Structure formats: C-alpha cells, structure tokens
Amino acid sequence: MASSAAAPSRSEVLSLFRSLLRTARDFSDYNIREYVRRRTIDAFRENKSLEKVSSIVAAYSEGRNQLQVAKRQSVVYSMYAPSIKSVMEVKGSSGSN
Amino acid sequence: MAMKAAVLRHVRLPASAAASRTLGLASPASGRWGGVFGSVFRSLSSHGDDHLSKDEVVDRVLSVIKSFPKVDPSSVTLDVHFQKDLGLDSLDNVEIVMALEEEFKLEIPDLEADKIDSTRLAIEYIYNHPMAG
Numbered sequence: 443m444a445s446s447a448a449a450p451s452r453s454e455v456l457s458l459f460r461s462l463l464r465t466a467r468d469f470s471d472y473n474i475r476e477y478v479r480r481r482t483i484d485a486f487r488e489n490k491s492l493e494k495v496s497s498i499v500a501a502y503s504e505g506r507n508q509l510q511v512a513k514r515q516s517v518v519y520s521m522y523a524p525s526i527k528s529v530m531e532v533k534g535s536s537g538s539n
Numbered sequence: 540m541a542m543k544a545a546v547l548r549h550v551r552l553p554a555s556a557a558a559s560r561t562l563g564l565a566s567p568a569s570g571r572w573g574g575v576f577g578s579v580f581r582s583l584s585s586h587g588d589d590h591l592s593k594d595e596v597v598d599r600v601l602s603v604i605k606s607f608p609k610v611d612p613s614s615v616t617l618d619v620h621f622q623k624d625l626g627l628d629s630l631d632n633v634e635i636v637m638a639l640e641e642e643f644k645l646e647i648p649d650l651e652a653d654k655i656d657s658t659r660l661a662i663e664y665i666y667n668h669p670m671a672g
Binding site: 460464487490 | 641
C-alpha cells in the first residue's frame with residue numbers, strides 16, 4: 443500500500459526552519475545551541491534544490507523528527523544546566539588582563 | 540475618594556471611535572500595524588519615555604543586516620529589499636528576522652515575520668512594537 447504524501451508547501455518548510463532555529467535558542471549550552479543552528483542552516487541549504495517530491499517529503503519529515511529530538515533535548519539539558527557560561531558568551535572579556 | 544477620581548482620570552480610556560477600534564485590535568492576525576494603533580498604545584502605556592527612538596531603531600536594524608555574512612554592507616540602505624536587492628533567499632530572510640528578534644528582544648509571530656522582507660518593513664515593525672528593547 444503505497445501512500446504518496448504531498449510535498450510540503452514553501453511556507454511549511456520555512457516554518458520548520460524557523461521552529462528549529464527557535465528551538466536552538468532554548469538551549470542553555472552554547473555549543474549545542476550553535477550546533478543546532480549550524481546544522482539546521484547547512485541541512486536546509488543542502489536540500490534547497492531538491493526536485494523529486496519523494497526526496498522533498500523525506501527531507502521534510504526528517505527535519506520534523508529532528509525538531510522533536512531537539513525539543514526533547516532542550517528540556518532535558520535545561521534540567522542539568524551548568525552554572526558556568528562558556529567563555530564565548532562572556533561579553534566584553536578581551537583576552538588577557 | 541479624591542484619589543480614586545484622580546487615578547480614574549488617568550486610566551480612563553478615550554471614548555473616541557478610533558481609540559475603541561484600535562484597542563480592540565488584539566489579534567495578531569489583523570496585521571494592521573498602522574500608526575494609529577502604535578500611537579494610541581504608546582500614549583496609554585505606563586512606560587513613558589523608554590520607547591526606542593526612530594534613529595536608534597534604524598541604526599540597530601541596519602547594523603544587524605550589515606553584519607549578516609552574505610550581505611554587502613555598502614548596499615544596505617533604508618529601503619532595500621532582502622531578496623530582490625541584496626540577493627538573499629527565503630532562508631536568509633528567516634535568519635535575518637531571527638537576528639532582529641534577538642537584537643530587540645522580541646518574539647515576532649510567524650505571520651508577521653513572513654511579511655518582513657525589506658529594511659523599511661523591519662524598521663516600521665520594530666518601531667511600532669511596544670516591547671522593542
């Protein structure tokens with residue numbers, strides 16, 4: 443029984459992109475936050491010119507799964523957030539003092 | 540008693556049609572950010588003077604856009620279209636709006652964010668937003 447899913451619309455894809463970037467902001471850990479951002483942007487760019495409907499549908503559902511993973515992880519990580527911020531987040535600190 | 544009257548005088552809303560129409564405008568789906576809404580809201584707000592000046596909004600919006608890696612800073616002007624003039628695509632558009640959200644500590648709903656596709660619209664939206672910081 444083959445179910446042919448319809449390709450997601452442009453606005454659905456952009457909405458998924460935005461949701462992933464928003465979820466990235468929920469991470470208190472700088473490294474994970476930046477990774478989610480980078481990976482999201484890279485993946486969407488890579489798949490930007492997909493033509494086959496089945497590939498588009500597969501990429502879109504993969505994106506949605508990843509969004510769920512990221513959302514769950516942001517909750518888990520927030521339970522064990524370290525109290526010390528990464529050095530990249532310390533504003534105004536300039537090298538040596 | 541006099542205190543109550545004095546407080547009520549300050550809080551009492553203008554009974555004009557324009558005000559009641561704009562104050563009923565709570566839903567984001569209306570999308571009408573016209574100056575009337577912005578100015579009525581601002582005059583009733585208890586925040587007073589801590590709303591951003593137009594110049595500050597313009598400066599900060601332009602600097603956010605100029606610091607976007609794919610953008611040529613010299614081509615960023617007050618009314619430049621992200622996709623048509625700066626050669627960006629829709630993904631970049633989303634990224635830029637997110638960067639603006641972070642700069643001004645706002646949360647822009649998707650419906651409104653999709654409409655922001657030029658510096659002019661970005662400046663207008665942020666300037667009229669009561670919570671821009």
